[in-house]
Amino acid sequence: MKLDITSFTGEVPWLDSHLLEDTQAEAAIDCRLTNGSLRAYYQPADEQVLNATPQSIYLYRNEGQRYWFDWTTDVDVIRSPVADDPNNRVYYTGTVKGPRYTDNGLALSGGSDYPVNDHQLGMPEPDMAPVVTLSGTPLEDAQAVDAETRFYTYTWVDENGREGPPSLPSGEISVLPGETVNLTLASGPGVVDMNITHFRVYTSTQVGVYQLCTQINSLQGNSGTVATDTPVGVTSVVDQTPWDQRGGILKTIGWIAPPNDLQGMVVLPGGVAVGFSGKELMFSEPYHLYAWPAAYRLAGEYDIQSLAVAANSVIIVTDGYPYVAFGTEPSAMTLERLDTAHACISKRSMVDMGDMALYASPDGLVRIAGGRADLMTRNIINPEDWRERFQPETIHGCFHDGRYFGFYGDANNSPDKKGGFIFSPDSGTFTEIGTYADACYRDLQDDTLYLAIGDTIKAWDKGSDLMPYRWRSKVFQGKPALFSLARIMADSYTDLVFRVFRDEQQILELPVMSDRGFRLPAGRGSRWQFELEGTDTVTAVIVASSMAEL
Template sequence: MLLFDLTAFSGVLPRRSKRMLAPEQAQVAENCRLLSGKLESWLDSGNGVTLPLAGAIQTVYLYKNLYWFHWNTDVDTVRSPIANNTNTRTYFTGDGVPKMTDDTIALSSAPYPANSVILGIPTPTIVPTVAEIQRTNYANTSDDLTGGAESIDLTSGGAGNYTLSVAGTAAVTVAATGTTVGTGFGQATEGNPITFNLTTANTISLTLNTGTLDTNANGEYIKQVEPGTSVTPFIESPGSGATLSVAPSDPNNSESRVYVYTWVRRWNGFDEESQPSDPSSIITVTPGTDAVTITFPTSGPTGNYYPSGSTFLKRLYRTQSGSSGTSYQFVGEIDVATATLVDSLLAESLGESLITTGWDPAPDDMKGLVEMPNGILVGFRENEIIPSVAYQPHAYPQAFRQSVTDNIVGIKVFGQSAVITTVREPRLMSGVSPDSLSLEKIELQQACSNKLSMVDMGTYVMYASPDGLVAIGPGIARVVTEDFFKEKEWRALKPSSIRGYYVDGRYVGFYDTGTVKGGFVFDPGTGSASFSFLTDYYEAGYNDTETDKLYLLSDHNLLEWEGGTTLMTKRWKSGVDIEDRPTNPAIAQVIGEQDATNPVTFKIWAKYALTNGAAETVNLVHTEVATDSEPFRLPGDYLATDFEVEVQCVNSVDEILVGETAEDLKRG
């Protein structure tokens, strides 16, 4: 009679009594690679590097497939979703305030990243000041001055305020003919226009006092000098001197406007713009006649906002009314150290509308950064969810933020959605726009015991709860290990210590109970061959999806999962085989790949009384070190009904047989 004929091997089922296990189920399964039905070993981890950062390392991240970022804190990293990210800009939270880096500053020295800067751009706090500059346009009348007195007939121009501007080395005087010129007449020089009042339409006299105003302008009339060259526009006529122009202010053409400005960090091909300052005071000007000088602070925000090679700018916007309401439109930009900018633009020359209103920087205590589809980054603090503007990873508007009832533990993205775990129950977040992300409460009272246990499994997220591993996704929200563990057995692993990783559809976790460190492999897709333990322990790790590799950290040594060349020693112990009558198995056989270098150690236990009248106990009755697959004899000095077997080896095992006779093994 055969007691054991084991041709399939699966994992442990701690929830079930060892007397109730199916033949293929185990009460011990350590370092067992249960993928093919046979009993195999995992390769050890290897092919490693040593990380230089002092102290306990909690986070590792592979940068550009070559450099290892690592920190002493729990850090979440996201590569920029913006196109043309040639410098591999990367954002991260958990190392103080939210930060970013790229290969121009991160790789100057180890440990990496060598340098980083604050992620967000703060809001300017100083309001810009504004002042009006009046000037002349091309007028209804003009005259050439070559010396002496000239007259200009302003009958067609009518009464009103006039500004006279000149250029060059000349000085021009307005002279009155009678009492038609009121206050403000006098002498105009370059940069110093005069404004005078013509009480009635009349002819005025202009006198060139000194110098000449002769400039050859390549045959073209210059109707306006742009701000920065002169604030006083004029007209020149080639050859004979200057044609001076005067024009009245038109009160019917005036407009009121306000100005705001933003800060812009320009770095390696990307602009990051803050939300605008508070608006300036209202100023009323005549478009085309008047200009406005805007004065700003000459320094940017205080703090670590200035990476090497970056430029900090100020962008100016002003109000503009249209059919769809009033908006701010772009006027110009200047270096942060420049104090003033002169705005002489007409409405049709304004640029794009301001879009950064409400673009708050990331809060200093934001953590848990992840990337959702459509260029949305999401972090959290306490019970608040904090999305970014799409494809603007530096901006996290207050208007986009949502809160949940309980403090958030972590966020993990899968597909088009994200699972948000809390200290009570999870939420499912989905959506394509950051201002309209939807939250669905999952009716499953399962808190997340450790943010680092959360793993993207492809179509769902898995995490450790106090009761077991939980899976959340479309059509699934349950404790998926409830058939394997009771609460007592699961909590013995200390779920708050579990760190999880994805390996080929399996959840690989590592735990530290305070007295025991180890790991486990949970395969949700293989039925009873689902859970086995690992004797190795690693304190941090990184899944590189690009190369489909898992890297694990032991002290400061970073190793590749199954990257070594040595098979791990596995141990597999069966459940209890219960026979109908007392028996004494006489022979056993382990069919596998063992040899003299790598033998298999076979053990068999039986439950019987060691002496007459004594209670029955489970006793190890034989240990065999087998170097081949030939049968071997078992001792024959006892009778029992309950038997257990175990193998320990590195090479694979195909079958374990235990029988009463040699003929039994042949029939097996």
């Protein structure tokens, strides 16, 4: 009798060990399974030590330098969608201070715990409407023309030129040629976490359409300063703008700040950011990520847990049914519920896999692609074992090399209750990782998966030494059989141990030194199992009853 294991594949916990295919494993831990052979990963390489154990990490690049941002909360980060942004902004949600943004000036100055500084995302609305009065003398022939009926409003502008939503409008005022309008305004936006430096005044001759006043006299000094932008702190100004010299139309009506509990920020092609709060899906103004109009919001039936982007659509997973939102612009998005009821039970488990998204449900890993939801691990692990072994409510994941890297367990778990796994949606291969990471981040530029293990960031599979694997075969079960010889085919024999189990008892542990056959302890058994541990690349295991068969 002879057994040939000439290809190595991953685990299928869904099946009892004796029902597995000959190439499948009862246990495959830290195994690199490529081209049918059994290989070792390299040890993770130390990258940087942090001040604390993070939940989220992000590699920020600026002028050729690398900086690690880290947070102790679950934070979602996106880069500025503006091409060649000179400020190199990034935006994020999930901090204790709400939605934030930072740039190369704020993030890197004044310390080394990055980002050092950031600002709140969203511009405030002035909380005082303008108070208007007339001044000046009408021209001699002014009575021959109709007075112009106006309304005024104003907006705050920050140091980067971002303009916020307008104040409530002033009362109505009628103005004749030769007359000017005095405005009394708020002295500033109050306590805000941003640098608002100026304000702009607009006037309207029809309800809802405002034009920029380009000649505002700030009444500073003897003659005053006439300009479009007026410094914050000036509370009395005069509109001296001729009727034919008004500027562009006010565009920021409805551009309100995002809610403080905005989460899960991702970005669509076309520069539209997407986030959620409770059951509401929210969209930003294109390329103006501080503006989140209420008119762009959609509501579902269930609390949203996480988001991912696929082409021009948003994948939304909830504590009930998943949804897909699609459309060409934020004002015309459509929300569609998928018919498969797979709830997401861990926000951090949601991973954008390119043309699909994967997340943890109570029954296994779910894939959403092409408007469909499928339970990808249906034939790999049953729901009861999934919930008991992998604690899906704690899973967080990353996409790397076409595979899903998942880590389970949390601060309340003992070390033996934490771990990780790798799942390939293409091949269905499932292996375990002997390393637990508190956070993970995939960097596209260097195609590297980074893991935060405690307070240290490490680069997966980038170390100089190999990491030992352990691969245990299925149980070969049948009539009592006598296996007396074995042979291991490998590329090298520097670190390789072979173990044999007969009827649940270990009968051999042997360092393998060459491809020559060797004898096994005598005896028959009904259940045989074989295990390899080490770092050498193995291509075959042959077990036989005679030398001729070997």
